Amino acid sequence: MNPAGGTSWPSYLDYGDEQPVQLNMAAIIVEGARLRRRRRLAKAAATALVCGLVPAAVIIEQAGTGSGAPTAAPVSALWAGTNRLGIDLVQSSVRNEVSLPHRYQQVSSLVGDVTRPGVWFWGRTTSRISLFHLDRNDTLKTWSVLPLSSRLRTGSASGFAVTAAGVAWLGLNSTLIRIETRTGQVRSWAIPAPRAAGTARPAVEALAASANGKVAVAMSNSSSIAMFNQRTDRFAEVRMPASTDQPRSMAFARDGTLGVSFTDSSRLGQAGVYLLPRSGPQFMENVDDAIGVTPYGANSLIVGVAKPDLVTTVGHVTQLVGPTDLIHLDVATSAPAQLPNNKLSTVVGPGYLSYPVGAQSVTAAKTSSVLYLAAPNSCGTVTVRLPGSAATQPTEPAPSTCPWPFRLLTSDSAGDVWVVPAASKRTVELLQKKKEK
Amino acid sequence: VGREDDVAEFSAFVANNQAKMVRLAELLTGDRSRAEDLAQHGFAQAYAAWRRIRAGEPDLYVRRCIVNAHTDWWRRRSWREQPFALIPQEPVISDASAALAEREMVLRALARLTQRERLVLVLRFYLDLSELEIAAQLKIAPGTVKSAASRALGKLRTDAELRAERVS
Numbered sequence: 153m154n155p156a157g158g159t160s161w162p163s164y165l166d167y168g169d170e171q172p173v174q175l176n177m178a179a180i181i182v183e184g185a186r187l188r189r190r191r192r193l194a195k196a197a198a199t200a201l202v203c204g205l206v207p208a209a210v211i212i213e214q215a216g217t218g219s220g221a222p223t224a225a226p227v228s229a230l231w232a233g234t235n236r237l238g239i240d241l242v243q244s245s246v247r248n249e250v251s252l253p254h255r256y257q258q259v260s261s262l263v264g265d266v267t268r269p270g271v272w273f274w275g276r277t278t279s280r281i282s283l284f285h286l287d288r289n290d291t292l293k294t295w296s297v298l299p300l301s302s303r304l305r306t307g308s309a310s311g312f313a314v315t316a317a318g319v320a321w322l323g324l325n326s327t328l329i330r331i332e333t334r335t336g337q338v339r340s341w342a343i344p345a346p347r348a349a350g351t352a353r354p355a356v357e358a359l360a361a362s363a364n365g366k367v368a369v370a371m372s373n374s375s376s377i378a379m380f381n382q383r384t385d386r387f388a389e390v391r392m393p394a395s396t397d398q399p400r401s402m403a404f405a406r407d408g409t410l411g412v413s414f415t416d417s418s419r420l421g422q423a424g425v426y427l428l429p430r431s432g433p434q435f436m437e438n439v440d441d442a443i444g445v446t447p448y449g450a451n452s453l454i455v456g457v458a459k460p461d462l463v464t465t466v467g468h469v470t471q472l473v474g475p476t477d478l479i480h481l482d483v484a485t486s487a488p489a490q491l492p493n494n495k496l497s498t499v500v501g502p503g504y505l506s507y508p509v510g511a512q513s514v515t516a517a518k519t520s521s522v523l524y525l526a527a528p529n530s531c532g533t534v535t536v537r538l539p540g541s542a543a544t545q546p547t548e549p550a551p552s553t554c555p556w557p558f559r560l561l562t563s564d565s566a567g568d569v570w571v572v573p574a575a576s577k578r579t580v581e582l583l584q585k586k587k588e589k
Numbered sequence: 590v591g592r593e594d595d596v597a598e599f600s601a602f603v604a605n606n607q608a609k610m611v612r613l614a615e616l617l618t619g620d621r622s623r624a625e626d627l628a629q630h631g632f633a634q635a636y637a638a639w640r641r642i643r644a645g646e647p648d649l650y651v652r653r654c655i656v657n658a659h660t661d662w663w664r665r666r667s668w669r670e671q672p673f674a675l676i677p678q679e680p681v682i683s684d685a686s687a688a689l690a691e692r693e694m695v696l697r698a699l700a701r702l703t704q705r706e707r708l709v710l711v712l713r714f715y716l717d718l719s720e721l722e723i724a725a726q727l728k729i730a731p732g733t734v735k736s737a738a739s740r741a742l743g744k745l746r747t748d749a750e751l752r753a754e755r756v757s
Contacts, residue, residue, distance in 0.1 A: 161715050171621075180632045181599075181636060184634070255626060516708060575749035
């Protein structure tokens, strides 16, 4: 046990330790490189402050103007008011943050607490899953499921939902896990393979839980969803309208209607939403984008991210008018989060965008929209790309920048915005922002 | 020296020192998983400063990072996981070997010391640092180091479990 011969470690404290030690070298290098970049940035910022310089953290790049060269603009002028984008720019900063220890894999789901300010997420090590709740006072609570069975150890597909009653539902590979956070009781069920599944082993693609205890699960490579009945511990399979319709995302509206967005695997770009009311017949509507589903208002759902539609539970579909030219599909990959005052937020290249739901025109939408810029991070400068008309508009991020600042974004009952930054995948941050108009 | 050379050199450094650092961290924390986290944190800090510290004594740098991170970790209680419920889904196969029992016993005895006594004991006798070095690292008076070390040794000498083991 005592590594240095001749040291005075008491012999009665010696013990043979044959357990091999193998640290994760790749994780050390990645974390070390992140720390190094952070130190350099801090040093540069301190130098700029001492010298009275304005750090050029934001570069405004006008696409299609012909020159091609990025134009630096004074940060203070941009952040203070309306700019050429036509919407307000506000600098966001990190108010609280928590990072999971190295043994955890990246945070892959983030769910806002619907009853109080806070956020739910889960983490996984090689031997266990832990559910976490973090509030705005930095209080972190943990519930553990120990140990992982072998069937849960591999795979990355998952679904996650937490009800207002504090019941967390986690779908991992082909297992549904229920964690009752008030009592700590944990139960799990094997989800039956859908009949239409191919040869690939199906895994949970999406999961939704309603306030009245209904749970729906969509599996990969299938054209059906599984409705779980907690009273009987049984799953019932509900088929999608066509055998080529593959569920992508789902959520319960507040009136209990389940909305399942799907794409048609036989027709590229064809998307729809399948509505399953609490009572009455099920029906489908066509939408533009099936990436995410978010409950909105008393009886509506927002379906899509890049081209969101407002879908009422009786089937009225209205395309939202907003600054959608700022939302790029390659960036916005998760459902928009609901903010107070009938607004939604979604991840965009330089940060996140808050935009209104009921605007009548693009101009009106831009007037009420705010682009919250992410703080300069280890990825380097924040780049704002203006939408241009030229076909040669660059869409690829500069090599030194992250393609997007946040991997995940959600909001809680107080309208606080929580994110997982792209630069640090085991970190959950609460963003500080100015009050909106 | 290029970045690839840096990585190769650093990887060799980690390979040669990881066992030592994990064991140091385990003595400080009493928990193998947390010890590996601490060691990994220390090595990541060292990688961030590698070009500056490589020519000196990088192992001392890692050691200092581990001790400091452990102290910080201990102070920030909210970071500690607090399992709400542990529901085993599979039987845990226990290793009842004598070595494991002995190791657990030593860690339990160390856990019965106060945080400061444990820290001082490990730095003083496991790492063989001088009282002055420990005082500088922990930012306390040398006299405090001396008294804490003496108290810790006294407690361990009279620790019932360790005494029983010695007698048997």
